[in-house]
Amino acid sequence: MTLADHVNTLGQDLLRRHGQRVHKLALNAGFSCPNRDGLKGTGGCSFCNNASFNPTARAIPPLAEQIAAGAAVVARRTGARRYLAYFQAYTNTYGDLDRLAAQYWEALAQPGVIGLSVGTRPDCVGPEVVDLLAGIRDRGYEVWLELGLQSAFDDTLARVNRGHGFAEYRAALNLARGRGLPVCTHLILGLPGEGPERALASLQRVLALGVEGLKLHPLHVVRHTRLAWEWRRGLYQPLTLAEYVHTVADLIEQTPAEVRFHRLTGTASMDILLGPAWCNRKWAVLNAIEAELRQRGTQQGGRLTQVDAKTRACG
Ligand code: SF4
Secondary structure (H helix, E strand, O other), X not given: OOHHHOOOEHHHHHHHHHOOOEEEEEEOOOOOOOOOOOOOOOOOOOOOOHHHHOOOOOXXXXXXXXXXXXXXXXXXXXXXXXXXXXXXXOOOOOOOHHHHHHHHHHHHOOOOEEEEEEEEOHHHOOHHHHHHHHHHHHOOOEEEEEXXXXXXXXXXXHHOOOOOOHHHHHHHHHHHHHOOOOEEEEEEXXXXXXXXXXXXXXXXXXXXXXXXXXXXXXXXXXXXOHHHHHHHOOOOOOOOHHHHHHHHHHHHHOOOOOOEEEEOOOOOOOOOEEEOHHHHOHHHHHHHHHHHHHXXXXXXXXXXXXXXXXXXXXX
């Protein structure tokens, strides 16, 4: 069995809808972040590697070059010839609207690109941005808005210095849903002060408002962050692999079958990753999640309750 036997993955969903493999190509379009440039704060989220904002870092290649390089790797590994341009790095709706449009259309103009997935903070999504993305979607492209929520609890968001709360997420989500734009919400497991109960509660709050996609990953401790400082002093303890796998399986069981999982784990590059060491073994983590679901004899939505369904209907 594979993970896709238990989970509605974005990859399988794209294959079904487009009749061929479609891969996301992660891009850095050179955007900044309001939690770094002073609009919301200057320190950034406590887990974010601020060194990556170093202006002396090497120049970012043009989008066309990044897409060509990513497509070549994906084609070699999987044979896929169709791609979603995934604006991943930093806050990809934070900028002048003309610049956003130019970047998105430049990506869409590259060979094999059939759509966009745009990652951002909930407090950087206004009506104009949603109109822009919905307009692209209306021209026949696949378009996703990826909202980094991480936790639905304001005290946790304050503790990691996100610079926004759940209210901003709700507002951005409502704007997107008002235009029928699919949203993928990012949640981090293992945030300081959060156990499995909070992860499940965050999921329930997200599902209650309605969402089309989810991305889960464990909290990484990376160099040059406040979290690394806390971790070195024993003030933060990362999740074990077993804890992560168990909680992810619980969340999958509580998620309606129609929601697409864009990702079930994630890692950081080895030169900055301090822990947990297991999160760098992506396939070992995914295999462990599959084994856990198989051993439980369950699948996505396998433990949905009537209460859950009612809550969603009211959301
Ligand atoms: S994690 Fe995202 S929102 Fe937080 S400081 Fe880094 S780029 Fe900004």
